[in-house]
Amino acid sequence: MVFGAGKASNSVQWDEDSVEYMAANPVRIAFVLVVHGRASRQLQRMFKAIYHKDHFYYIHVDKRSSYLHRQVLQCASQYPNVRVTSWRMATIWGGASLLSTYLQSMRDLMEMKDWPWDFFINLSAADYPIRYRDQPF
Structure with a gap:
């Protein structure tokens, strides 16, 4: 048996007979949110569903x-782990500008x-999680 085989990180420990695990060091995720339009309620709903004090949120409007940029700046100022890009691009879904x-x-x-942060996840305001934020993967 290889130590750590099948695990993304050696800090994640679990009992071989159980699907439950306990993180020795919590995994910290950097979420990059790319948003546009006037979907502020949709963004707020998604942000509320994914927010955790141990993760980081970097938002591009x-x-x-x-x-929407003014609303996001106001919201981000309330959280120490949320930042808004100082630069802005005009993006087209599926285009080189998005990349x-x-x-x-x-x-x-x-x-x-x-x-x-340990991992990076990119999301748009149209994304929504299928698991609760404290539910193990």
């Missing part, structure tokens, strides 16, 4: 969505030494 947005977001996250 499309350059053409000024109203550029994610790549720049990853560069930014790699430079944030005060955010010790």
Whole structure:
């Protein structure tokens, strides 16, 4: 048997006879949220469902969505683990601009030494989790 085989991280420990596990060190996720339009309620609903104090949230608002950008800035100021990109791009779903947005977001996250994240997940305001935030994977 290889130590750690089948696990994403050696900090995750579990009993071989059980599907339940206990994290020795909690996994910290950096969520990158790419949002646009006027879907502020949809974004708030998704954010409420995924928010956890141990995770990090980096939000990019499309350059053409000024109203949503103002709302996101106001909301982000209430949380120490939420930031909004200082730059904005006009993105097109499935286009190179969306890929550029994610790549720049990853560069930014790699430079944030005060955010010790383990995994990166990209989401849009249209995404919604299928499990509760405290439910094990």
